[in-house]
Amino acid sequence: MSRSSEDSRVHWRNTLRRTALLLAIWSIAGPVCGILLVDRLNGLQIGGVPLGFWVSLQGSIYVFVVLIFLYALLSDRAERTGH
Amino acid sequence: MSVQAWTLVTITLSFALYIGIAIWSRVRTTEGFYVAGRGVSAVANGMATAADWMSAASFISMAGLIAFLGADGSVYIMGWTGGYVLLALLLAPFLRRFGWYTVPDFVAARYYSNTARIVAVIAAIFISFTYVAGQMRGVGVVFSRFVGVSVEAGVLIGMVLVALYAVLGGMKGITYTQVAQYCVLIFAYLVPAIAIAFALTGVPVPQLAMGGVLPRLDGLSQELGLAPFSEPFTSFSRINVLAITVALMVGTAGLPHVIVRFYTVRTVSAARWSAGWALLFIALLYTTAPAVAVFARYFMLSTLANQPVDAVASIDWVANWMRTGLITLRDANGDGIMQAAELFGTGGLTASIDRDIVVLALPEIASLAPVVIALVAAGGLAAALSTASGLLLVISSSIAHDVYGQMLRPDSSDAERLRVGRIVIGLAVFVAAYFGIRPPGFVAEVVAFAFGLAASSFFPILVLGIFWSRTTSQGATAGMIAGLLFTGIFIILNRSQQIFGTDEPLIGSFFGIGAQGIGSVGMLLNFLVTITVSFFTPAPPAHVQSLLDRIRETRE
Numbered sequence: 001m002s003r004s005s006e007d008s009r010v011h012w013r014n015t016l017r018r019t020a021l022l023l024a025i026w027s028i029a030g031p032v033c034g035i036l037l038v039d040r041l042n043g044l045q046i047g048g049v050p051l052g053f054w055v056s057l058q059g060s061i062y063v064f065v066v067l068i069f070l071y072a073l074l075s076d077r078a079e080r081t082g083h
Numbered sequence: 084m085s086v087q088a089w090t091l092v093t094i095t096l097s098f099a100l101y102i103g104i105a106i107w108s109r110v111r112t113t114e115g116f117y118v119a120g121r122g123v124s125a126v127a128n129g130m131a132t133a134a135d136w137m138s139a140a141s142f143i144s145m146a147g148l149i150a151f152l153g154a155d156g157s158v159y160i161m162g163w164t165g166g167y168v169l170l171a172l173l174l175a176p177f178l179r180r181f182g183w184y185t186v187p188d189f190v191a192a193r194y195y196s197n198t199a200r201i202v203a204v205i206a207a208i209f210i211s212f213t214y215v216a217g218q219m220r221g222v223g224v225v226f227s228r229f230v231g232v233s234v235e236a237g238v239l240i241g242m243v244l245v246a247l248y249a250v251l252g253g254m255k256g257i258t259y260t261q262v263a264q265y266c267v268l269i270f271a272y273l274v275p276a277i278a279i280a281f282a283l284t285g286v287p288v289p290q291l292a293m294g295g296v297l298p299r300l301d302g303l304s305q306e307l308g309l310a311p312f313s314e315p316f317t318s319f320s321r322i323n324v325l326a327i328t329v330a331l332m333v334g335t336a337g338l339p340h341v342i343v344r345f346y347t348v349r350t351v352s353a354a355r356w357s358a359g360w361a362l363l364f365i366a367l368l369y370t371t372a373p374a375v376a377v378f379a380r381y382f383m384l385s386t387l388a389n390q391p392v393d394a395v396a397s398i399d400w401v402a403n404w405m406r407t408g409l410i411t412l413r414d415a416n417g418d419g420i421m422q423a424a425e426l427f428g429t430g431g432l433t434a435s436i437d438r439d440i441v442v443l444a445l446p447e448i449a450s451l452a453p454v455v456i457a458l459v460a461a462g463g464l465a466a467a468l469s470t471a472s473g474l475l476l477v478i479s480s481s482i483a484h485d486v487y488g489q490m491l492r493p494d495s496s497d498a499e500r501l502r503v504g505r506i507v508i509g510l511a512v513f514v515a516a517y518f519g520i521r522p523p524g525f526v527a528e529v530v531a532f533a534f535g536l537a538a539s540s541f542f543p544i545l546v547l548g549i550f551w552s553r554t555t556s557q558g559a560t561a562g563m564i565a566g567l568l569f570t571g572i573f574i575i576l577n578r579s580q581q582i583f584g585t586d587e588p589l590i591g592s593f594f595g596i597g598a599q600g601i602g603s604v605g606m607l608l609n610f611l612v613t614i615t616v617s618f619f620t621p622a623p624p625a626h627v628q629s630l631l632d633r634i635r636e637t638r639e
Contacts, residue, residue, distance in 0.1 A: 003636070005632075008632065008635070008636055011635075011636065011637075011638065012635045012636075015635070015637065016550075019172050019173070022168075022172060023168075023169075023172060026165065026168050030161055030165045030328075031161075031165075031325065031328065031329070034157060034161050034328075035157075035161075035321065035324055035325050035328060036321075036325075038154075038315045039315060039316075042313070042314075042315070046294075047291065047294035048294035048295060048297060048298055049293065049294045049297050049313070050313050052315065053154050053297075053313040053315070056154065056157035056160070056161055056315075057149075057154070057156070057157050057160050057161075057373040058290060058293075058370050058373065060160075060161050060164070060165065061160065061161075061164045061366050061369055061370055062366070062370075064164050064165060064167065064168045064362060064366075065359070065362050065363050065366050067168055067172075068167070068168060068171045068172070068355075068358050068359040068362050069356075069359040069363075071171065071172055071355060071359075072352070072355035072356045072358070072359050075176070075352070075355055075637070076352055076355075079352070079637065079638045079639075
């Protein structure tokens, strides 16, 4: 099970990059669209509901679920191929 | 059959199921008692985590809170689910890789100090007892309304049940009862929501039906002189919405009873997948709750607003809840008519309807069959008991494993530690029962404070501990103490009316941020203190770096 320290460093850097990317999407779908831009998005409608309202009470949750599964999937794939 | 008879049937059946599982999953080792022998599958752990994490507040109070707060109720929706992402990405895989039994275990190893362990133990116990108090109050409300026994008797019945399966089965018993409790609670939540969605719009999907009812609700609200339901920042200012959401997010990620659930699966990969399953199971309820809030508020406004007080009081469900004291018709202006503002308590008035009853009363309000009402009662109990049992295990493992096993008697045998674990969990159940009988506030508010405390103590030092190898023991200890003291003192001063009986709160807000959102400031303070002190103290010893190399290596 011994791996070179260079190999472990690459693995850790990939983990960090993956985490940072997914958290960036997380902050846009959550706090940015759901709170900071909520009034502007409310000008648009989705299925009879103002978009900002929908994002903050529905849409953000769907994004969050997808993000966690994506993290599990990408991590598994990266670890199987080496990093 | 009457509602009460149906309730007794559903509660008896569900309790029999939990006891059956408890007997089947007895354990004989500390590994079984604390982490279920690390043999739980990803999907089962996802369900157990969902039940563990969704408390009485999620099931009983959340839709009611949204119904009263309007669009600003998003703080609970986005805060709690968004925090789950932080937990899944920043903590779960690495803590699972670390292994061991408790969060203080990690703190002690990473920060090479038993002082850090003690601070973590105190924080874990404090958070868990605050949180358990809310669950017990939920159990009491359900029993007093639906079974017709006193709150005290209801709490005692619930506590005997939890004590039975927690003492016998430890984490293993708790895990598999939580799986069953998840099934009960999600079924109980979705059935009435689907029935009402279908009745109101002809669409049996609450999430879609919401779009059909919301425009009607917005219009009705404006006719009655209220703000439209979908308008943001009517209950909290924008800065408070942000602060509360962030506090709930990082608080969720720092809750010890949720973190330890990831210790129960076989591999790091399984921990990552089980986080996804957990949030999917949670999302089933969390996307339904806003729809339930919209339906409930629409029903209440259209049937109660601008009606004579006598007519309102003679409606069956109103009369039922008036008997429990959770509806008190307050005709503030004395004109004999219940205005919308008097019902929902806007414009500085005290609400006539307690927000905690919305989910429990909705099947009655919508005239659904008695069996559905009984189902909701069983679901509420499942939500409260599953969370309570997870918290009690944290209290037990903090004392029996961290204090007794690691500090007082490091040479004690496995059998001895298991015995101490069982005794402590039994005692903790009685303390929790006391809180249930003398509750320190209403459910969601108490839980929100537990989140603030978790946000300001655990989250920063766990994240820094994993991602920044320079974090020192002194830095983390100082950070935890600073965050916890700041947040705790602010909450106590802010709630001084309730706690000390002062006329005015001793402190109103912190730059516009109230008690519910203060945890996010406490968290920032913790980060700041931890980082600053770390720079001025000697770097961690070499074995900490090798520990970090090991937990960052998530490959098998």
